[in-house]
Amino acid sequence: MRYEAPQTVESAVSILSATPAGCHVLAGGTDLLVRMRAGMSEPEVIVDIKRIAGMHEISAEEGGWRIGAAVCGAELGEHEGVCAAWPGVVEALELIGSTQVQGRATLAGNLCNASPAADSVPAMVAAGAVARVAGPDGTRDVAVQDVPTDPGKTSLGRGEFVTSIFLPARPERASDAYLRFIPRTEMDIAVVGCGVNLELDADGTCTQARVALGAVGPKVILVEDAAAALAGSALDDAALERLAAACSQAASPIDDKRGTVAFRKHVAGVLARRAAIIARDRARGEA
Amino acid sequence: MALDKNPxxxxxxxxxxxxxLRPDGIDKVTGRARFGADMSAPGMLVGRVLRSPHAHARIVSIDTSRAEALQGVKAIVTRADFPAEVPEAVADILDNCMAGRTAFYDGHAVAAVAASSAAVARKALKLIEVTYEILPHVTDVDAAMRPDAPVLHPGRADESVPEGTPGNVISRVQYGHGDPETGFAEADRVVERSFRTAATHQGYIEPHACLATMGADGQADLWCCTQGHYMVRGTCAAILGIEAGQLRVTASEIGGGFGGKTTVFLEPVALALARKAGRPVKMVMSREEVLRASGPTASTSIDVKIGMTKDGRITGAAAELRYQGGAYPGSPVEMGTMSAFAPYDLKNVRTVGWDVVTNRPKQAAYRAPGAPMAAFAVESVVDELARGFGLDPLDVRLKNAAREGTRSSYGPTFPAIGLEATLRAAKDHPHWSAPLGEGQGRGVACGFWFNFGGDTCVSLNVNPDGTVSLSEGNPDIGGSRASMTMMAAEELGIPYEQVRTVIADTASLGQNEVTDGSRVTFAVGLATIEAARAAKRVMCERAAMVWGIDPEAVIWEDGAAKPAGPNAGKFEPMTLADIAAIASNTGGPIAGHHEVNAEGAGVSFGTHIVDTEIDRDTGAVKILRYTVFQDAGCAVHPAYVEGQFQGGAVQGIGWALNEEYIYGEDGVLQNPGFLDYRVPVASDLPMIDTMILEIPNPGHPYGVRGVGETPIVPPLAAIANSVADAAGIRMTDLPMSPPKVLAALQAGAAGN
Amino acid sequence: MSNIHVTTTINGDSVEYLCAPEETLLDVLRDRLGMTGSKEGCGTGDCGACSVTVDGRLVCSCLMLGAEAEGREIATIEGMAAGEVLHPLQRKFLEHAALQCGICTPGILVAAKALLEKNPDPSEEETRYWLAGNLCRCTGYDKVIRAVMDAAAEMREAS
Incomplete structure (x- = not known):
């Protein structure tokens, strides 16, 4: 095995392109090192992207925020601008693992690990986040929901890696929230996760909503019916009830060591309702 | 030894x-303390184990030739490297450490390698070719007792098992007196319920580790984390066919054990590798190995039937307990069977236990082995009956509580015990009467543990400068060096700081039973007190010699020898330091020692109160408030007594709510890591309040009782009873994980 | 497989070592540098016994490669006391009997120190959540939490 810590995007792309199958990108490493230890990954080359200029930066861009691929959860949580605009995305990343893991784990890494239970991904999908991908043919932007394709698999091509995540501009009276269910209070993988992103008009009516579920399918699910249930409503009980039903309906989980199908479908609705209330209160400036 | 009589x-x-402050404290807060994996030796090799990926398989062949050819591989051992015949007492232990013809569980060791580096060792394991013939497997206790279950060890059942019983049942035990049926006939209500508990792991944070050296002359040294290095010496010597006296075992600092380090896993393998390689070999388990191949406790299936009159008197009690202890005989079912009804004064009681084998790792002791599951079942039914009659569950327990003179359900008649005191303390405590909020509930349960004594050997040396060195042979797992130091200093009448206690290696003291059964503060403490008294006798003799009077005319008081009275003569007291300074001129070094098979451990009882809150939408159970009441006999170091109460309660909380061994259809463990084997984390818990009661143990000079194990016994039922109070659901299947609680809530709602 | 030469700072001292590319920082500390105060309880970032700080940020040293330490500032339990003077957290852990076996203690102390540097006045809940990644199987956390809160109070008074 070889360890490379390139200083530029170009040099990282060139190393990645040279050994496509056996080459792994190292951002926070909180998944990769665990897989290596378990013998599930045996990379020929590890490309540590943390020495590349800009990877640790959070910058304002077109009213939104661009978050470098090496920005860890603790750094994101300390950034006032992102926390104000996208509290749901921040809390989703911050829920991953321990304080120690927060010192390493990244949005880009969580996305590219392509676990169905990734916490930050439903929040990013609800946020309409866009991943910037560098590769042999230059850079391209991809909607976050199109990056993971199956458990452990992404749509990234040969020599490509995610260099940043873009969270778009926010109008007034907009906010988001992410909740997950775990058996303990910390340290577990999501049994169900739900991100809700809302925009309200001046009288409190929901003008736009995006709702995404994690851990209830092979990849994150953007629930159109849930968004429809909220849009145009005052986010009253009836709308929240429709939201919960739509999420329970859309969830297509499996039985495994972390939960049952019936439990996950039910809790998907419960979390969606709770997350929507938090996002609503935030958007109203009440939380 | 009897409680000291005092005016x-x-x-x-x-x-x-x-x-x-504990004497090993600074080492432990600075990172200097050396645990199992922290030792190294010149020329040391790295040992690694190859483990079966199958739940049950015949080992057709093992080809190690490709691995042996790998550069850096220094030795490979399989079962063929161990004696073909070993004493019966260690035969199963050897088979568990290194499989013979059959791999009995996922994770069972089949070969091991010693290599120049971890990377080489890992590569070598992949080059060992094992041909398996996969056999049908069974991991569930009830399934293993069915007539059509695959049988692990045909013919192993002992004479206690009735003919025609399915083949995985190894033994049957029965306890009790009177006739439960007569009792049930006298009851106003009889409740009969079945319970199940999942296997849990001790979950010590330090994985098993050892460093072995063995020369061609047969002399061997072993450094390891263990609860009993004498046990390690005896077991390894018997397995390897060497003399115990040639094997010196040194106990490292131990990073938790809870019973799980009262046997061997790596140690004989490391010695065999070291012997073959002619170099020291260090072996450290990964967490995955710890969960797949060490520990856990039994999973169980228990039926309980109790009859009660409407005023809360238990008239009859019966239980049938089925425990699977993994792939070898020896589940803790007998202790479950004995302890199930121990807190109660019963006329009619019967318990029957079945020891069952399955394709799981061989169980190891876990804190009050066998008792928490039995208490979960019994205390749940007692609670259900009390609630059904509208009675206070503490009153019902007080009404039926075992006390001095009670003939226990397992035979002996109790001397002075503290159960009633814990119940009364609980009833008087503000926790019991504090208001509860919406969706919250309160539960209570009692627990019992026997406590052990056993072989103990202690040596106390008075140094020329008036300090004292105390050597004991029991690894200090939770602060016991502090309490030994205290008891020695108390008895000698010198400051705590003038005594230093060490854990001696196996060459330095006689036999010591392992650190188990909550025995150490009791038994080693007792031996320490006696060793100090022996040293005091010597010092009194020396003073008598100096003064020219009879030794009988000298007493020891406040750290000094004094004339016993005016008739003995008028002499200035001689302090320990005075006597130590002239020891060379008065007969030589001064020491006291004591060797005993300690009896009179004194049983222990506790009562726990817990408040919970249920999230009715998700089934999540939150622990809001927790209070432990327990009889410690005499709390030598109260902070470490409280620590035992708190730690035991939290392990019980984990067992009740989230910890479980999850096996797939293939018999492979699904959750061999701390991610999905969910021990409680700090944010799951409130503070754990404690109240220490001190009802002196008549069998110890200071009245000490063991305290370590009882605290894990009540929580399982206390929490189930609290959940019943909060949500009106009776959880009978542990753990009470959210999907199960939610399903029970939904079933309850559908039923209403 | 060729080893990597790394120059880094550990507890204020300049340190150089060679490590294999796949070796974790924890392996390097323990096996190459003889700094066995950081413990391996799981190797997967679930127990916190290997906690260290890297450029002031709390991490699990089992989830970081030794090679990544190049040019960083690492702090471990071995650097916590100033000579024979214990850090207030270390002292409070002893006073409160906040350890039983002591295997998790180095990791908890390193994590707690990082907490108090960020938040000198944490609530009980904040302390419990910050330390949720540090498993302790002996104490039930009660005395650990009390020791951290007490150390925080003492450090606030002293400053």
């Missing part, structure tokens, strides 16, 4: 009952 009702101590 006062309670003996007054200078040190016992205070909270001095």
């Amino acid at each position: 006062e009702t309670a003996r007054s101590f200078k040190l016992v009952g205070t909270r001095p």
